[in-house]
Amino acid sequence: xxxxxxxLITGASSGIGAVYAERLAARGYNLVLVARRADRLxxxxxxxxxxxxxxxxxxxxxxxxxxxxxxxxxxLRQESIDLLVNNAGMGPSASTSDMSDADAAATLTLNVAxxxxxxxxxxxxxxxxxxxxxxxxxxVLAFHALPLTSLYSATKAFVLTFSRGVQQEVKADxxxxxxxxxxxxxxxxxxxxxLSIDDFDPRVFMSAEQLVDAALSGLDRGEDVTLPSVHDLxxxxxxxxxxxRLFAGTQNGSPAPRYATA
Ligand code: NAP
Numbered sequence: 001x002x003x004x005x006x007x008l009i010t011g012a013s014s015g016i017g018a019v020y021a022e023r024l025a026a027r028g029y030n031l032v033l034v035a036r037r038a039d040r041l042x043x044x045x046x047x048x049x050x051x052x053x054x055x056x057x058x059x060x061x062x063x064x065x066x067x068x069x070x071x072x073x074x075x076l077r078q079e080s081i082d083l084l085v086n087n088a089g090m091g092p093s094a095s096t097s098d099m100s101d102a103d104a105a106a107t108l109t110l111n112v113a114x115x116x117x118x119x120x121x122x123x124x125x126x127x128x129x130x131x132x133x134x135x136x137x138x139x140v141l142a143f144h145a146l147p148l149t150s151l152y153s154a155t156k157a158f159v160l161t162f163s164r165g166v167q168q169e170v171k172a173d174x175x176x177x178x179x180x181x182x183x184x185x186x187x188x189x190x191x192x193x194x195l196s197i198d199d200f201d202p203r204v205f206m207s208a209e210q211l212v213d214a215a216l217s218g219l220d221r222g223e224d225v226t227l228p229s230v231h232d233l234x235x236x237x238x239x240x241x242x243x244x245r246l247f248a249g250t251q252n253g254s255p256a257p258r259y260a261t262a
Pocket of ligand 1: 012014015016034035036063064088089110138139140182184187188189190
């Protein structure tokens with residue numbers, strides 16, 4: 001039996017995206033899996049096709065390449081996609097000045113431009129159908145920048161802020177936009193970034209399965225922002241309340257007295 005619901009997942013060839021594919025197939029979704037490594041997508045599709053009755057389609061696409069982004073936009077505009085998981089991302093580990101021009105441009109295009117464009121392509125259909133969800137995979141580095149993560153952190157701050165704005169635009173149409181903020185998650189991400197996961201404190205890592213199961217639980221609860229590794233949710237509530245107080249404190253229309261010139 002095949003479900004009428006379809007999910008499109010970017011970065012489905014490994015890590016978090018591959019677990020989303022498994023979990024959504026188990027929930028009865030038909031899948032469109034997107035990433036560059038066609039061989040990985042094909043074996044995942046075969047595995048899921050054998051285990052589940054849902055249909056699985058793969059599209060080999062480089063989401064830093066204009067033609068490939070346009071191809072996925074086309075799918076999102078033309079087909080009835082119920083759930084978009086914007087998961088593909090990269091984070092080369094290098095200082096801002098040392099990072100290659102190619103890596104810097106690719107990080108910005110993949111993490112920011114492609115995610116924004118696919119979100120925009122998916123929204124009109126979802127709003128018209130009054131149904132749908134977009135999961136944007138950000139990072140806890142959305143609110144924390146470290147040396148060597150400047151660009152990556154900034155791209156994930158974009159994902160969080162963009163998601164929070166879009167949420168307010170489409171909620172009344174029955175469309176949910178969830179920002180997922182993973183902390184350390186055991187995937188190939190670190191190797192791809194030129195790092196070794198063994199150099200980090202193992203206590204801060206969870207498995208990709210734990211991460212995705214928590215994120216889907218957050219989606220089921222209708223959460224706008226999901227922080228799977230944060231046990232004390234008051235931390236987020238305090239942070240968000242401080243953010244709102246700070247914004248309110250900017251609405252003054254005059255320079256603060258400390259900037260008065262003598
Ligand atoms: P991963 O195993 O390296 O997965 C990254 C995925 O993105 C792969 O499927 C990769 O597929 C795809 N991808 C990379 N470049 C692409 C491109 N140019 N075009 C299309 N797809 C591309 O790492 P992951 O941890 O699962 O990462 C998934 C998301 O979680 C990312 O957005 C990452 O920033 C975020 N995240 C991860 C962690 C963590 O600790 N692991 C923490 C916070 C946030 P191909 O190589 O086949 O294209």
